[in-house]
Amino acid sequence: MLKVVKPIENQEQESRKPGRKGRWKLWLLLTVLLVAALSVIFFRSSLSHIQQIEVEGNVYVDRSAVIEAAGLRIGGQFFASSATNVEQRIVSNLNAVESATVEKRFPGKILLRVDEYSPVAYELLEDGSVQALLGSGAEIPLRDQGLPAEKPMLTEWEGKEEEKARLCRVLASVPDGLLSDLSEIMPASTESYPDRIRIYTRSRFEVETTVSLLKDRLEILDGITETQSPGSIKMFEANVYVPFVNAELETESGE
Structure with missing residues (x-):
């Protein structure tokens, strides 16, 4: 005999069966709990910690200073x-560093590569020590690095740090070939020219100009030193060249 199931009884049986939606929620909850537990275990383990830090490319800045920055x-x-973020911190905290690259190697190794500004001059201090001046204006005491080749010596710049840094930035923008003849640069400010400087060249010229005009005047200066005998050159709005021989003759005739 066939049993006739009433509609209401059939609905009650269906409602007792676990739905797929409920099973999906249960699995999702278990997955989230498992991931959370594994995350806690991972971040407490040594695998999530820095185990080794290497620094490359640093010549003037100490390894410890790069890591601290x-x-x-x-x-x-x-x-x-x-x-x-680490790269930005290095560059902002170290004015000797022009750019930085950070490479993370899991597990636990970090490589810091720095690109420092090049030296544009060196400075003789009052105590007789020498420091390198980089293109950013950073001052680096020289230890074992040696003197920058064919770079000018800055003298009498104590107490003029802002002006000296500005000069360094100008020198950094000039081709090395135009700096090789510059032997010494010293401040010689006047009321008319607050950034006036005096330059002595290896070719025995004495030059007066300003920091703001220096970049534009160096190419002209190179042409004069290549073709003329040693003398005095004033390079302001106009350029005036007087050979030392003529100046000596005028002095003798005046006596």
């Missing part, structure tokens, strides 16, 4: 900062 330390969180 980066805000990193052994044992710190490997994923705490992005490579871009």
Whole structure:
């Protein structure tokens, strides 16, 4: 005999069966809990910590200074900062560094590559020590690096740090070939020309100009030193060249 199931009874049986939607929510909850537990275990393990920091490309800046500027330390969180943020910290905290590259190698190794500004001059200090001056104006005491080849010596710039940094930035924008003849640069400010400087060249010329005009005048100066005998050159709004021989003759005739 066939059993007739009433509609109401059939609905009650269907309602007792677990739905697919309920099983999906259960699996999702279990997955989230598992991921959370694994994350806690991972970030507490040594795999998530910085185990090694290497620095490359530094000549004038100490390794420890680069790491400190980066805000990193052994044992710190490997994923705490992005490579871009670390690069920005290095450049902003170290004026000797022009650019930086950070490479993260899992697990736990970070490589910091720095590109420093090149030396544009060196400076003789009052105590007889010498320091390198980089294109950014950074001052680096010389230890084992040696003197920059064919770079001018800056003298009598103590207390004129802002003007000296400005001069360094100008020198950094000039081709090396135009700097090779510059032997010494010293400040010689006047009321008319607050940034006036005096330059002595290896070819025995004495030059007066200003920091603001220097870049434009160096190419002209190179042409004069290549073709004329040693003398005095004033390079302001107009350029005036007087050979030392003529100046000596005028002095003798005046006596």
